[in-house]
Amino acid sequence: MISQLLPKTVVCAEAYEDGESPETALYPEEAALVASSVPGRRAEFATVRACARRALAGLGLPPSPVLPGVRNVPQWPKGVVGSMTHCAGYRAAALAKADDVLAVGIDAEPDGPLPDGVLEAIALPREAAWALAPGTAGPVHRDRLLFSAKECVYKTWFPLIRREIDFDDAEITFSDAAGSSGTFSARILRPGRLPDGGPLTGFTGRWLARDGLLVTAIALEAKGPARS
């Protein structure tokens, strides 16, 4: 699913179930991180790292451990950017060469309503009005799609800018959510500075709903219109 949302320069790998295989074997330093975790966490951790190593191979790179760094940002080999996500029934990794893509973020969620109280906690008033607009219930759960887009924004933003943003620091606008796929824009209300000194004021992303899952993705291309 996720590769449909990203440019060809981003190599994606995904899995719909866990399973023990040589591919999901962890490096000792990875295994140590989840040694006392519940089985479900160990399984998603291993499967998503198998996805990451498949994506590394797709970039022509050898397998390596994927360890958390500051604020749990996954640490990639030098010159690589990427993102990982897991939710019930889905795991994915998306990786690219930093020469092509400055940052990538992906997020997956079950296509179901958010728990009570979460929309109020994550949405700006205009976003909440969009999510709750009369006549828009189903097939896509707008509240969950909004949440996923914000998580996707955070995963793109934080590894690049290294500054926390909160849910009310990004304003998401969906171009259309009547079908099962579309685009969104994220306006960052507290802009950041890119490594080259240019401003980072927002992102454009894409989303897709299928088989009970929602996925969102952003790729900030190195030679995008605003940066070429």
Ligand SMILES: CC(C)(COP(=O)(O)OP(=O)(O)OC[C@H]1O[C@@H](n2cnc3c(N)ncnc32)[C@H](O)[C@@H]1OP(=O)(O)O)[C@@H](O)C(=O)NCCC(=O)NCCS
């Ligand atoms: C970190 C966070 C974004 C993860 O999202 P999630 O939907 O809970 O979980 P997902 O399964 O989709 O993603 C988990 C993966 O995200 C990655 N991740 C964790 N922290 C990260 C960070 N600071 N930056 C980028 N990626 C991160 C990791 O690879 C993790 O997988 P792993 O633990 O197996 O290594 C989320 O838990 C969080 O802290 N959100 C609050 C911040 C936020 O979203 N603000 C909104 C700004 S608009």
